[in-house]
Amino acid sequence: MSRLIKGTGIMMAMQCGIALNGQSAVHADRPNVLFIITDDQGYSDFGFSGNPLVKTPNIDRLAAQSAVFKNFVVAPACSPSRAAFYTGRDHLHTGVWGVPPRDNLGTDEALLPAFFKASGYRTFYAGKRDMGSPPNSTPWERGWDNGYFVSNYQHKDPVLPNRGATINPKGWTCDIMTDLILDFWKQNPGGPWLATAAYIIPHLPFVCDESYMTPFLEKGLSADLALCYGSIAQLDAAIGRLLDGLKESGQADNTIVVLVSDNGMSHKTNSGQEYSEKDWAIRDFHNLRGEKATAWENGIYVPCLVRWPGRIVPGVRSQLGAAEDLLPTMLDLAGVSPDSINHLPFTGVSLRPVLHDAATEMQHPDLFRMAISGSGAPRDLTAGQPRKFEDHHLTLRGLRFKYHTLPGGKCALYDLVADPSESTDVQEKFPEVTAGMAKEIRIRWDALIAEGRCFIPMPDTGKKKK
Numbered sequence: 001m002s003r004l005i006k007g008t009g010i011m012m013a014m015q016c017g018i019a020l021n022g023q024s025a026v027h028a029d030r031p032n033v034l035f036i037i038t039d040d041q042g043y044s045d046f047g048f049s050g051n052p053l054v055k056t057p058n059i060d061r062l063a064a065q066s067a068v069f070k071n072f073v074v075a076p077a078c079s080p081s082r083a084a085f086y087t088g089r090d091h092l093h094t095g096v097w098g099v100p101p102r103d104n105l106g107t108d109e110a111l112l113p114a115f116f117k118a119s120g121y122r123t124f125y126a127g128k129r130d131m132g133s134p135p136n137s138t139p140w141e142r143g144w145d146n147g148y149f150v151s152n153y154q155h156k157d158p159v160l161p162n163r164g165a166t167i168n169p170k171g172w173t174c175d176i177m178t179d180l181i182l183d184f185w186k187q188n189p190g191g192p193w194l195a196t197a198a199y200i201i202p203h204l205p206f207v208c209d210e211s212y213m214t215p216f217l218e219k220g221l222s223a224d225l226a227l228c229y230g231s232i233a234q235l236d237a238a239i240g241r242l243l244d245g246l247k248e249s250g251q252a253d254n255t256i257v258v259l260v261s262d263n264g265m266s267h268k269t270n271s272g273q274e275y276s277e278k279d280w281a282i283r284d285f286h287n288l289r290g291e292k293a294t295a296w297e298n299g300i301y302v303p304c305l306v307r308w309p310g311r312i313v314p315g316v317r318s319q320l321g322a323a324e325d326l327l328p329t330m331l332d333l334a335g336v337s338p339d340s341i342n343h344l345p346f347t348g349v350s351l352r353p354v355l356h357d358a359a360t361e362m363q364h365p366d367l368f369r370m371a372i373s374g375s376g377a378p379r380d381l382t383a384g385q386p387r388k389f390e391d392h393h394l395t396l397r398g399l400r401f402k403y404h405t406l407p408g409g410k411c412a413l414y415d416l417v418a419d420p421s422e423s424t425d426v427q428e429k430f431p432e433v434t435a436g437m438a439k440e441i442r443i444r445w446d447a448l449i450a451e452g453r454c455f456i457p458m459p460d461t462g463k464k465k466k
Contacts, residue, residue, distance in 0.1 A: 030119070030192035031308065031334055032185070032255040034246065035112075035326075037085065037196070038235060039078060039128065039203040040292055042265030043301050044285035045232055051285045053221070055233045058240030059305075062259060066307040067317050067355050073367050073397055074263055074323040076299040077292060079103035080372065081262040081323050082130045082198070086111040088327035088346040090368060092454045096131060098372045105131040106453060110343035112327050113143035116194040118340035124184040125149065126177040127198025138163075144196070148180055153200055155207040172209065174199055174238040182245045189249065192334075197242060202231040205270045209234060224269040225279050253309045256333055258326060261302040267291040289422040293373030295395045295404070297422055300369055308333065312355050320364040320399040324348030329355070366398040366437070368444040376407045380457055387455060389445050396441040401430070403437035411438065 043049055047056045048063040074081040079099045080091035087094050087109050095106040113123035125139040125147030139147030140163045148160040150173055158173045159166060169176050181195050201208075206227035213230030221229070239259070246252045265283065267274050275283065290296025304321060306312060306329075325348040331338050332350040353360045371377050376393025389405070396403045402422065404412045413434050414422040427434045448454055 030121070030336075032191045032251055033116070033121075033194045033330055033334060034181075034242070034255055034257045035085075035194070035196045035330070036239060036242070036257065036259040037082065037127070037198045038259070038261045039198075039200050040263060040266050041202055041232065041235075041261035041302070042284075042292075042298060043288065043303060044283060045202070045261075045265060046303060049286070049303055053216070053219070053282065054229050055215070056236040058236045058243060059259065062239070062243060062257065062307060063303075063305055065309070065314050066257070066259075066305040067312050067314060067358070069304040069306075069317045069319070069321045069351075071318060071399055072260070072302055072304040072321045073300050073369070074260070074302055075369065076263055076294055076372050078128070078203075078262045079130050082128075083109075084323035084348070085260070085262075085326050086131075087344075088324055088348045089344065090324055090347045092368070092370065092448055093344075093347065093451065095453050095456060097370075097378055097454050101457075102372075103131045104456060105137065107136070108344065110341055111143045112330070113145075113194055113196070114341050115327075115331055115336055115338065115343075116192075116334070117143060117145070119334075119336045120192065121336075122184075122188050122191075122193040123195075124181065124193065125196045125198065126180045126184075127196065128200045130198070147196075148177070150177075150200060153203055153205065155201065155205070172234070174201055174235055175241075178238045178241050181242060185246070185249060185251065189251070191251065191254065197239075199235060199238070201235045202228060204266055204268060206231045212237075221282070222276070222279055224271075224275060225282060227270060228283065255308075256330065257305070257307040258330065259305040260323075260326065264288075264290070264292050264297075264299045264302060287421050293371065293377075295369045295371040295376075295393055297402075297416070297420065299371070300397070306351075306355055313358065315358055317351075317354050317358055319351070319354045319360070319362050320367075321351050321354075322348060322364075322367050325351050364399070366396045366440065368441065368448075369395045369397060378455060381455075387449065389442065392445075394441055394445065396437050396444070398437075401433050401437065403434065403441060405438075405441060413437070 044051050045054055047054055048060040075091050077099050080096050083091040083094045083096040083105055094109050095104050117123055123144045125144040129149035129151045146163045148162045150158045155173050157170050159168050181197050208230040212233040213226045216226035216229045246255055288298035290298040292299055328346050328348050328350040332352040354362050371393035390409050391407055394405045400417050402414045402416055412425040413427045415426050
């Protein structure tokens with residue numbers, strides 16, 4: 001059947017009533033899951049993280065109600081991080097080693113919604129299409145019952161393919177996606193459901209309604225920063241409507257909400273130029289090194305919020321967490337067995353123990369990461385040409401120490417507790433740590449190469465690299 005949904009000036013037909021893949025039982029005791037992903041929103045792009053200029057009152061409110069991970073690590077760019085979110089695996093082991101055309105997620109990878117569907121959940125997706133290079137990789141072909149996806153950063157009047165007929169609603173994409181998800185859970189008041197809200201902002205180009213940009217211009221910020229912060233403010237308003245709609249539907253207390261950004265902030269403006277030194281100092285409020293697509297902290301360090309009223313005590317979680325931990329964690333919290341479907345081994349771990357008790361000491365493996373742009377980024381190689389460890393910028397990121405191997409055989413060690421800006425190499429001060437991490441990072445690289453799932457070139461589909 002179809003129904004009309006209204007909101008923000010749009011009216012569209014939405015295909016619904018998709019079968020539960022043979023599932024008919026409704027597990028009323030299971031929590032719903034709302035998974036919110038923002039795009040290129042760096043650690044300094046939130047009010048609750050300390051930025052005095054950016055306006056994110058709704059996300060700040062969510063943070064006050066959530067467990068807030070302060071040592072959360074993603075990948076340097078969107079496709080790699082989302083591959084980890086959806087598979088529970090280090091993105092390099094899934095076949096994703098960059099953005100299109102290097103986003104060839106293995107067709108044997110089991111994704112987040114498939115686990116929930118096997119346990120009787122309805123599943124829905126609205127937002128950015130990612131890892132869509134391989135054939136048969138639309139959201140509904142990879143586990144969501146249905147979904148509306150947007151390509152090419154259409155921030156307004158998007159073309160939205162879905163399981164039914166492609167639609168072309170008018171309005172701001174973030175509002176349209178929000179309405180689609182609000183309508184989805186109104187149709188499923190008894191639950192359980194999993195909804196993925198994969199927003200495409202604040203990814204370039206920065207485009208927003210004038211009402212969100214004007215207050216920043218009035219404060220004397222440049223047009224570049226006003227557009228950026230205006231986009232973030234418009235995103236925050238959309239997320240606020242999601243959270244308010246959840247409360248109004250009476251489902252807030254039985255819904256786990258997870259919010260995370262897929263990588264750090266871009267150094268570019270709409271013109272394609274880099275920010276001025278003054279503007280970058282304002283936006284990079286925490287003075288982190290690097291930017292999106294790099295393996296420095298500004299590329300891979302973001303907050304992660306997890307809310308479940310009455311079940312998870314709000315507050316800071318200082319333990320290490322990672323993109324690949326989110327799937328195992330959501331399954332664990334919801335009581336969904338990871339063995340409900342066949343899947344490749346998770347490399348992530350469940351963070352449930354520290355969500356239930358902030359004082360829990362949890363051993364977490366150090367995190368292997370790779371720059372995907374700039375010096376040390378992987379390049380396409382001709383057949384038979386060996387890929388060399390020494391040509392890449394690789395990092396091993398722990399709770400305190402972070403080890404870098406750089407092109408040309410160089411390396412560095414940083415104490416992130418004392419030096420979050422990664423400005424002082426402390427190899428000589430911590431020789432044993434250096435030796436141990438140098439050995440481990442080489443073991444990780446060798447295992448990746450031996451596995452043979454990564455760095456496989458995609459056929460030429462005419463796509464341009466982003």
